[in-house]
Amino acid sequence: MARTKVKLAFIVNDAARKTTYNKRKKSLLKKAYEISTLCGVQACAVIYGPYEAQPEVWPSPCEVQRVLSNFRAKPEVIQTKQMENQETFMNQRVLKAKDKLKKLRTDNKEKEMTVLFDQCIYAGKLVKNDMSVVDLNYLGWLIDHKLKDLGRRLESWDDCNNVQIQSQDQLQLVPLPPPPSTNEEMTMMNHGHVALPINNTDIIEREFFMNLMMNGDGDDTIPFGEVDPGVLPNLLP
Amino acid sequence: MARTKVKLAFIVNDAARKTTYNKRKKSLLKKAYEISTLCGVQACAVIYGPYEAQPEVWPSPCEVQRVLSNFRAKPEVIQTKQMENQETFMNQRVLKAKDKLKKLRTDNKEKEMTVLFDQCIYAGKLVKNDMSVVDLNYLGWLIDHKLKDLGRRLESWDDCNNVQIQSQDQLQLVPLPPPPSTNEEMTMMNHGHVALPINNTDIIEREFFMNLMMNGDGDDTIPFGEVDPGVLPNLLP
DNA sequence: CTGTCTATCTATAAATC
DNA sequence: TGATTTATAGATAGACA
Numbered sequence: 001m002a003r004t005k006v007k008l009a010f011i012v013n014d015a016a017r018k019t020t021y022n023k024r025k026k027s028l029l030k031k032a033y034e035i036s037t038l039c040g041v042q043a044c045a046v047i048y049g050p051y052e053a054q055p056e057v058w059p060s061p062c063e064v065q066r067v068l069s070n071f072r073a074k075p076e077v078i079q080t081k082q083m084e085n086q087e088t089f090m091n092q093r094v095l096k097a098k099d100k101l102k103k104l105r106t107d108n109k110e111k112e113m114t115v116l117f118d119q120c121i122y123a124g125k126l127v128k129n130d131m132s133v134v135d136l137n138y139l140g141w142l143i144d145h146k147l148k149d150l151g152r153r154l155e156s157w158d159d160c161n162n163v164q165i166q167s168q169d170q171l172q173l174v175p176l177p178p179p180p181s182t183n184e185e186m187t188m189m190n191h192g193h194v195a196l197p198i199n200n201t202d203i204i205e206r207e208f209f210m211n212l213m214m215n216g217d218g219d220d221t222i223p224f225g226e227v228d229p230g231v232l233p234n235l236l237p
Numbered sequence: 238m239a240r241t242k243v244k245l246a247f248i249v250n251d252a253a254r255k256t257t258y259n260k261r262k263k264s265l266l267k268k269a270y271e272i273s274t275l276c277g278v279q280a281c282a283v284i285y286g287p288y289e290a291q292p293e294v295w296p297s298p299c300e301v302q303r304v305l306s307n308f309r310a311k312p313e314v315i316q317t318k319q320m321e322n323q324e325t326f327m328n329q330r331v332l333k334a335k336d337k338l339k340k341l342r343t344d345n346k347e348k349e350m351t352v353l354f355d356q357c358i359y360a361g362k363l364v365k366n367d368m369s370v371v372d373l374n375y376l377g378w379l380i381d382h383k384l385k386d387l388g389r390r391l392e393s394w395d396d397c398n399n400v401q402i403q404s405q406d407q408l409q410l411v412p413l414p415p416p417p418s419t420n421e422e423m424t425m426m427n428h429g430h431v432a433l434p435i436n437n438t439d440i441i442e443r444e445f446f447m448n449l450m451m452n453g454d455g456d457d458t459i460p461f462g463e464v465d466p467g468v469l470p471n472l473l474p
Numbered sequence: 475c476t477g478t479c480t481a482t483c484t485a486t487a488a489a490t491c
Numbered sequence: 492t493g494a495t496t497t498a499t500a501g502a503t504a505g506a507c508a
Contacts, residue, residue: 002486002497002499002500003486003500005487006486008271008274009275010274010276010277011275011276019488020276020487024271024275024276024485027484028268031261038245038248040247041287043265044283046280047272047278047279048278049278240481240504240505242483243483253504256505260503260504478507479507480503480504480505480506481504481505483501483504484502485500486498486501487498487499490495490496491494
């Protein structure tokens with residue numbers, strides 16, 4: 001997270017990996033210490049690296065053993081219940097992630113179209129070579145949207161200045177259908193056109209795991225261990 | 238760590254503590270995931286909060302059990318050896334932390350004196366009401382230092398411009414003893430004067446644990462669990 | 475309580491010593 | 492190998508919807 005953004009994937013270079021390992025190990029243990037201190041909770045962390053014979057732990061080996069003993073001492077029924085809870089939790093995450101993805105796609109599409117729109121204004125003409133019907137439709141919706149906004153602004157401006165301009169002098173707004181927003185509609189209508197990067201399914205899949213885990217928006221690569229984006233982590237023994 | 242810098246101490250406000258807990262829990266688990274992915278190492282994290290019946294874990298309950306089983310399966314001799322190693326490691330940290338602290342005190346003192354010096358230049362006089370003998374001595378050293386630097390600059394300027402000015406025209410440098418730099422000297426000479434904040438022993442003590450843990454420069458408060466700054470964490474069962 | 479925003483603070487990748 | 496420096500990415504406190 002500095003100088004350059006690093007892809008979240010196994011670091012091939014040995015020296016770089018060791019350097020990163022040492023830095024991040026220190027930081028991870030610090031974070032464990034901080035949440036424990038700030039929130040007054042028990043926490044522990046264990047890291048097995050190839051560089052030390054024994055795992056690095058926080059806060060101390062015996063304390064880790066104590067925390068873990070507590071966990072393992074739970075009746076198996078409760079542990080199973082916990083795992084089920086976690087699975088439910090993960091499923092909720094999936095739903096939320098999907099919603100968020102949909103919203104992101106919509107937002108991105110709108111941004112793309114805004115750029116296109118600005119280019120049209122600047123060039124004075126519409127370069128439509130690599131635009132799909134869907135995109136053209138969306139662009140039309142955006143222009144309609146902007147015209148409506150302009151109309152509103154004119155109206156309030158008129159109100160503020162008590163100008164005599166009446167509705168016949170105002171912009172004629174041509175109603176257009178709202179833009180397609182779901183992935184299914186996009187896909188169905190996208191035949192034979194160059195797809196814009198935002199529709200790339202690979203990128204969407206790579207986001208899956210981290211959205212799941214962190215509810216974040218990272219564009220990271222598939223994580224260590226070749227997680228299949230279509231399969232939930234197996235939470236049962 | 239935003240908007241305001243937060244003291245690393247138990248958060249008294251319940252709502253704020255829970256908010257912080259949830260945010261930091263998520264981040265901590267993410268960090269565990271990242272180091273595992275980037276460096277290809279086994280890692281696990283466990284957090285016991287008062288908000289969930291079961292601890293939050295990464296990567297999964299069964300995986301945590303597996304990692305911890307590995308640790309507990311080690312012969313007791315090796316675990317003890319590890320603890321001793323860690324104690325040695327901590328002792329080294331103590332020494333490094335002390336060195337760093339000493340350097341920081343020196344640097345801070347110099348910065349304070351620079352500010353004072355600038356104020357003198359600006360006001361045209363020395364306001365010495367709440368200055369100790371030590372500070373005055375240090376200020377003298379600083380001024381001497383600056384005069385020497387001025388002399389050097391004049392010399393090189395003369396060299397560059399082939400000016401005929403000789404040494405009798407240059408500044409007369411009054412040699413002064415070097416400033417005291419150890420805490421003992423400072424304390425011994427600091428009777429009856431208002432101590433500057435940098436000499437406050439509490440601040441120094443509060444830094445102790447984090448310097449120990451992280452080799453960092455934090456000015457954090459004493460951590461959760463009332464760690465005695467003068468005593469190393471007990472690493473034996 | 476959950477998500478969003480944003481100003482700040484922290485972590486850290488790279489380069490250098 | 493480890494410490495320092497620097498510039499950028501990430502984490503997050505506080506306020507708000």
